[in-house]
Amino acid sequence: MKNRSLVSISDFTKEEQMRVLEVAQEFEKNPVQNIMEGFVVASLFFEPSTRTRLSFESAANRLGGRVIGFSEAGSTSVKKGESLRDTILTIASYADLIVMRNPVEGSARFASEISNVPIINAGDGANQHPTQTLLDLYSIEKTQGTLDNLHVAFVGDLKYGRTVHSLVIALCNFNTTFHLVSPTELKLPSSVKMFIKEKNLEYHQYTNMEDILPVADVLYMTRIQRERFSDPLEYERIKNSYNLHNDMLQETKDNLKVMHPLPRVNEIDVNVDANPKAYYFEQALNGVFVRQALMATILGLR
Numbered sequence: 001m002k003n004r005s006l007v008s009i010s011d012f013t014k015e016e017q018m019r020v021l022e023v024a025q026e027f028e029k030n031p032v033q034n035i036m037e038g039f040v041v042a043s044l045f046f047e048p049s050t051r052t053r054l055s056f057e058s059a060a061n062r063l064g065g066r067v068i069g070f071s072e073a074g075s076t077s078v079k080k081g082e083s084l085r086d087t088i089l090t091i092a093s094y095a096d097l098i099v100m101r102n103p104v105e106g107s108a109r110f111a112s113e114i115s116n117v118p119i120i121n122a123g124d125g126a127n128q129h130p131t132q133t134l135l136d137l138y139s140i141e142k143t144q145g146t147l148d149n150l151h152v153a154f155v156g157d158l159k160y161g162r163t164v165h166s167l168v169i170a171l172c173n174f175n176t177t178f179h180l181v182s183p184t185e186l187k188l189p190s191s192v193k194m195f196i197k198e199k200n201l202e203y204h205q206y207t208n209m210e211d212i213l214p215v216a217d218v219l220y221m222t223r224i225q226r227e228r229f230s231d232p233l234e235y236e237r238i239k240n241s242y243n244l245h246n247d248m249l250q251e252t253k254d255n256l257k258v259m260h261p262l263p264r265v266n267e268i269d270v271n272v273d274a275n276p277k278a279y280y281f282e283q284a285l286n287g288v289f290v291r292q293a294l295m296a297t298i299l300g301l302r
């Protein structure tokens with residue numbers, strides 16, 4: 001994986017993904033090391049982020065690396081009309097690795113084709129979010145003891161949810177049964193369902209979340225994303241489609257974990273946070289170890 005970009009989760013084989021998870025276990029036990037001393041990571045966020053940006057930066061800092069970058073393109077020469085091409089070509093000469101989030105689907109692939117340092121896609125529009133997937137796989141394995149043969153329920157915005165797209169594709173390697181819960185307007189795109197069909201795995205579609213609660217091992221909640229809607233009225237109509245609250249978790253499996261890539265709006269009641277089945281804040285913490293593992297692997301340090 002040395003010097004390779006990670007744009008789509010399929011850029012890494014199942015074995016390579018598992019290797020990153022193995023290395024992440026090492027960093028979870030010993031997160032402060034100096035192995036990235038002398039390395040510079042560029043963190044380019046053209047779209048808002050809390051967890052992805054700060055966990056990457058925390059990961060690099062804890063390994064002794066330096067971080068340059070921006071969290072708002074308005075403070076850069078993009079504001080003067082500079083192209084993504086010129087921005088990447090310039091920053092690639094300042095850093096050993098570029099982490100980029102950009103609202104345009106395909107922008108990370110484009111950057112990886114012109115950059116002479118590896119590009120890690122931190123989310124490109126509604127397309128993919130592969131580093132979230134690695135931390136989701138890590139979180140699932142850690143809580144379930146396995147990634148194989150699980151019933152995973154995805155709830156919310158399955159159409160625009162890039163975390164959902166990448167995770168569904170990755171879980172196709174593990175004989176997953178998929179339960180896809182969304183408003184009719186936000187169903188999982190056919191291009192992603194194709195991966196499930198190719199592996200002859202089962203998937204079931206629902207609009208009602210209650211239907212899947214008794215069978216799920218993992219309940220992966222997602223936000224209805226206002227920023228992806230061209231029609232604000234459509235967003236207003238469906239924004240409150242799902243609201244998980246504690247009562248609904250009573251008849252669920254003992255091993256169920258509620259996950260969410262976050263940020264949350266109102267799809268999970270805050271009272272659920274204290275429920276032992278809630279796992280989303282631990283999931284966000286796992287992002288630091290997994291991103292340490294990913295950078296160390298790509299930089300050839302592990």
Ligand code: CP
Nearest residue numbers: 049050051052261262
């Ligand atoms: N999960 C995730 O991508 O969160 P942020 O948007 O806060 O980075």
